[in-house]
Amino acid sequence: MIDLEKIFADGIDASFLVEIGLRSAIMFLLILTILRLSGRRGVRQLTLFEVAIIIGLGSAAGDPMFQEDIPIFHAVVVFICVIAIYKAITWIASKSETVAQLLEGKVLPVVKDGVFDIKHENDNTFSRMEFFSELRNLNIEHLGQVREGVLEVDGTLSVLFYTDEDTKYGLPIFPSSYRSVDISVNDGPFACMYCGNVLSHVSTDSPQCPRCKRTKWAQAINSKRV
Numbered sequence: 001m002i003d004l005e006k007i008f009a010d011g012i013d014a015s016f017l018v019e020i021g022l023r024s025a026i027m028f029l030l031i032l033t034i035l036r037l038s039g040r041r042g043v044r045q046l047t048l049f050e051v052a053i054i055i056g057l058g059s060a061a062g063d064p065m066f067q068e069d070i071p072i073f074h075a076v077v078v079f080i081c082v083i084a085i086y087k088a089i090t091w092i093a094s095k096s097e098t099v100a101q102l103l104e105g106k107v108l109p110v111v112k113d114g115v116f117d118i119k120h121e122n123d124n125t126f127s128r129m130e131f132f133s134e135l136r137n138l139n140i141e142h143l144g145q146v147r148e149g150v151l152e153v154d155g156t157l158s159v160l161f162y163t164d165e166d167t168k169y170g171l172p173i174f175p176s177s178y179r180s181v182d183i184s185v186n187d188g189p190f191a192c193m194y195c196g197n198v199l200s201h202v203s204t205d206s207p208q209c210p211r212c213k214r215t216k217w218a219q220a221i222n223s224k225r226v
Contacts, residue, residue, distance in 0.1 A: 020066050027061045027075065034079050049103040053086050104153045111135075111149035111159075114170045115196040118212055128194075132173040135159070142177075142221050143196045144170020161225060169220040171196040180216045183207060191220035 034057060060078035064070045093100040109117040110131060134157040140146060145167050149159040162168070171191035172178050183190060183202045191198045194214040207215045 019068065023072065024065045026072060027065050030072075030076065030079060031057060031061055034083055049089070050086075053082060056082050107153060108151040109148075110151050110157065111143060111146045111196075113148075114144045114146060114162075114168055114198070115211070116143070116194075118195050131157070132178070135173055139225065141174060141223055141225070142170040142172045143191070144168040144198070144220070144222055145225050146170070164224045167222055167224055169198045169222040171198070171218060172221050177221065178218055181219050183217050186219060189220040190217040192216070193218050 057079060060075045060082070064072045064075045089099075089103065093103055109119075111117065116128075116131075135143075135146070135149070138157070138159055140159070145161055147160045147162050147166075149157060152158055169189045169191065171193065178193070180193060181190070184204045188200045188202065189198050190202050192209040192212060192214055193216040195209060195212040197209050197211040198220045199209075202217055207217070209215070209217075
């Protein structure tokens with residue numbers, strides 16, 4: 001029989017519960033203060049280097065919250081050291097582009113002139129469907145609306161759009177339209193479902209995309225941005 005009291009309440013000292021609450025409140029306020037001093041406003045702006053800093057701070061903050069033999073002052077010292085290291089490294093990174101790219105990565109091209117940038121596809125861990133999701137969140141219906149798109153070092157997607165007059169046929173990215181079509185019975189233009197390359201006609205004898213060598217095609221569309 002499982003002893004739930006032993007699992008959840010074995011050896012509880014009621015007076016120490018109050019101390020845990022106080023320790024937790026102090027550490028939480030310290031974390032907020034340190035994050036504010038770091039100069040960042042939100043998690044969306046964090047780079048991988050800064051995420052590592054947050055993990056380090058969290059580890060230092062967790063133990064003093066509930067272990068009575070670890071004084072809060074020890075965590076404060078860790079906080080000071082971590083932030084000092086963070087400030088020093090970010091200063092060095094501001095002076096050296098090589099160090100900055102080593103710590104934070106670099107901007108990666110995603111879309112160029114209405115098609116996916118396949119030259120850098122192995123430089124990132126985003127799947128095509130994740131890119132589609134990010135593009136849909138920007139109210140983009142197809143790649144022909146996008147002049148250029150880049151993946152920033154913080155994971156956000158920055159996009160430049162074609163004007164309505166310059167919008168061209170492109171690969172649809174919504175599930176209702178992103179589906180393979182039979183090129184032998186449908187009229188073009190067609191968009192390669194892998195790289196977004198658009199052709200007015202695809203031969204059934206040689207259905208490979210000349211850009212990426214894939215063979216699946218979707219019906220290209222050229223609707224304007226709403």
